[in-house]
Amino acid sequence: MSRPQLTALQIMVAVVGIALWYALTTYPVFRKILLPPFFFSNPVDVADQIVVWFATGVIWKHLWVTLAESTLAFVLGSFGGVLVGFWFARQPRTAAVFDPYVKMANALPRVVLAPIFTLWLGLGIWSKVALGVTLVFFIVFFNVYQGVKEVSPTVLANARMLGMSERQLMRHVYWPSALSWMFSSLHTSVGFAVVGAVVGEYLGSAAGLGYLIQQAEGVFDVAGVFAGMFVLATFVIVIDFVVTLIEKRLLVWRPRVGDARP
Amino acid sequence: MADSAIAKPTPASAVALSDVSIAFRLAGGGTYTAVERTELTVADGEFVAIVGPTGCGKSTLLNIAAGLIAPSSGRVDIFGSTLGALNRQAGYLFQADALFPWKTALENVAIGLETAGTPSGDARAQAQSWLTRVGLGSFGDRYPHMLSGGQRKRVGLAQVLIRDPKILLMDEPFGPLDAQTRQIMGNLLLDLWSADRKAVLFVTHDLEEAIALSDRVVIMSAGPAAHIIGDWKVPLARPRDIGEIKLDHAFHELHRDIWHTLKAEVTKGYVQTEGG
Numbered sequence: 001m002s003r004p005q006l007t008a009l010q011i012m013v014a015v016v017g018i019a020l021w022y023a024l025t026t027y028p029v030f031r032k033i034l035l036p037p038f039f040f041s042n043p044v045d046v047a048d049q050i051v052v053w054f055a056t057g058v059i060w061k062h063l064w065v066t067l068a069e070s071t072l073a074f075v076l077g078s079f080g081g082v083l084v085g086f087w088f089a090r091q092p093r094t095a096a097v098f099d100p101y102v103k104m105a106n107a108l109p110r111v112v113l114a115p116i117f118t119l120w121l122g123l124g125i126w127s128k129v130a131l132g133v134t135l136v137f138f139i140v141f142f143n144v145y146q147g148v149k150e151v152s153p154t155v156l157a158n159a160r161m162l163g164m165s166e167r168q169l170m171r172h173v174y175w176p177s178a179l180s181w182m183f184s185s186l187h188t189s190v191g192f193a194v195v196g197a198v199v200g201e202y203l204g205s206a207a208g209l210g211y212l213i214q215q216a217e218g219v220f221d222v223a224g225v226f227a228g229m230f231v232l233a234t235f236v237i238v239i240d241f242v243v244t245l246i247e248k249r250l251l252v253w254r255p256r257v258g259d260a261r262p
Numbered sequence: 263m264a265d266s267a268i269a270k271p272t273p274a275s276a277v278a279l280s281d282v283s284i285a286f287r288l289a290g291g292g293t294y295t296a297v298e299r300t301e302l303t304v305a306d307g308e309f310v311a312i313v314g315p316t317g318c319g320k321s322t323l324l325n326i327a328a329g330l331i332a333p334s335s336g337r338v339d340i341f342g343s344t345l346g347a348l349n350r351q352a353g354y355l356f357q358a359d360a361l362f363p364w365k366t367a368l369e370n371v372a373i374g375l376e377t378a379g380t381p382s383g384d385a386r387a388q389a390q391s392w393l394t395r396v397g398l399g400s401f402g403d404r405y406p407h408m409l410s411g412g413q414r415k416r417v418g419l420a421q422v423l424i425r426d427p428k429i430l431l432m433d434e435p436f437g438p439l440d441a442q443t444r445q446i447m448g449n450l451l452l453d454l455w456s457a458d459r460k461a462v463l464f465v466t467h468d469l470e471e472a473i474a475l476s477d478r479v480v481i482m483s484a485g486p487a488a489h490i491i492g493d494w495k496v497p498l499a500r501p502r503d504i505g506e507i508k509l510d511h512a513f514h515e516l517h518r519d520i521w522h523t524l525k526a527e528v529t530k531g532y533v534q535t536e537g538g
Contacts, residue, residue: 152360165377
């Protein structure tokens with residue numbers, strides 16, 4: 001399938017979906033409206049709501065808050081994950097001691113921590129950042145841990161034979177290997193940073209996309225809920241696109257699937 | 263092999279393994295003796311090939327000479343001094359891919375000098391000239407995954423040789439390559455080696471390759487408790503062309519002679535591998 005053809009089909013899916021949504025919420029089928037607008041709103045109202053948000057500029061503040069929370073959660077969570085991942089991988093005994101607690105903490109559904117964080121850190125952005133960090137940390141931690149442990153023994157032996165000291169091994173072998181694992185989970189960890197931020201906002205906050213959706217829901221403003229969802233989805237797609245760009249730059253050395261050798 | 267030849271390693275020996283045994287502890291609790299009481303010397307400037315059936319512990323022997331593993335008993339001397347840690351005088355070309363996948367070909371070659379403290383610019387200039395010597399002058403910015411198997415081996419060769427090691431340890435380096443590429447790589451190796459004649463310990467399962475390349479061919483028995491069962495000098499003149507030398511009459515004589523000994527061990531090796 002050629003590129004324009006694919007794009008055309010992709011747009012068609014959206015057009016058909018929205019058309020169906022509009023038709024079923026506006027025109028009766030057998031004298032009955034299948035999707036009552038009270039529960040399903042309709043595309044025109046949702047679009048109106050989005051336009052109003054952008055025209056008045058209220059949305060920017062919320063977008064900014066969510067972006068700030070996600071970014072902070074990602075950066076702090078990754079930093080902690082890299083640090084602890086390296087530490088555990090190089091100190092198997094420490095890893096063994098902490099193993100059950102790491103598993104326990106990771107098994108815990110992080111949403112239940114949200115009230116605690118709100119209690120500790122208030123309704124501002126930090127309680128959301130904390131929730132995001134608990135999600136991002138474990139993904140990065142497990143990947144870095146794996147990356148350091150799964151360095152090919154041959155590459156390691158080669159590095160030793162080439163005269164690398166412990167510090168040089170760290171810099172030239174363990175670090176790049178760990179980073180490559182971390183970057184391979186970049187999409188997931190960035191996604192979870194956003195999830196942490198939005199869920200945190202939804203459960204109690206004064207700003208952000210999660211707050212916007214929660215407010216709309218509170219007054220049965222279904223158009224507002226849908227509009228919030230669309231903005232959020234677009235926001236995530238844009239972030240994901242940026243991550244893809246970064247990934248392409250950082251992992252040039254990695255073969256891509258279906259890459260032909262020149 | 264006569265016992266008197268084993269007695270003491272002469273100071274001239276680049277590598278001398280005396281009475282070396284290696285046993286691994288098995289998960290079940292017993293021990294597996296991979297190599298038993300082996301004597302092997304490589305003189306300075308000598309090209310020695312070790313040939314043996316699969317799983318006979320040839321690579322283990324090489325790892326001992328490299329100092330990557332310590333023998334369970336026995337001694338390893340490198341140029342007359344006992345090896346206690348990693349063998350700093352040796353370069354090691356591995357069978358599996360050992361290049362750093364996150365470094366370009368040029369960076370891969372330069373790293374051996376950079377670890378020794380050579381300034382980056384200097385190391386890169388030398389790396390470039392080594393890449394040219396192995397025929398990859400214009401491939402410096404490629405990452406390993408963009409190179410073919412043969413090209414990766416060339417980079418590996420440059421990576422090892424740039425450090426100018428006194429001893430070259432090679433573990434079936436051309437094993438995964440196709441026949442034509444192997445021949446080209448063999449000639450390249452001989453070409454580079456003849457420039458300064460390092461001591462070489464070359465492990466292979468291919469007898470033809472061993473004879474064509476080396477000064478001496480050592481045959482190992484099938485494992486467990488593998489040991490050396492034969493030692494032949496290769497009386498073929500240098501410089502050699504690997505393709506042409508295989509048509510030589512003396513080559514055939516020697517091949518027939520050695521194969522007679524090797525065949526029994528290969529069969530034994532297979533029976534054991536299949537059985538175990």
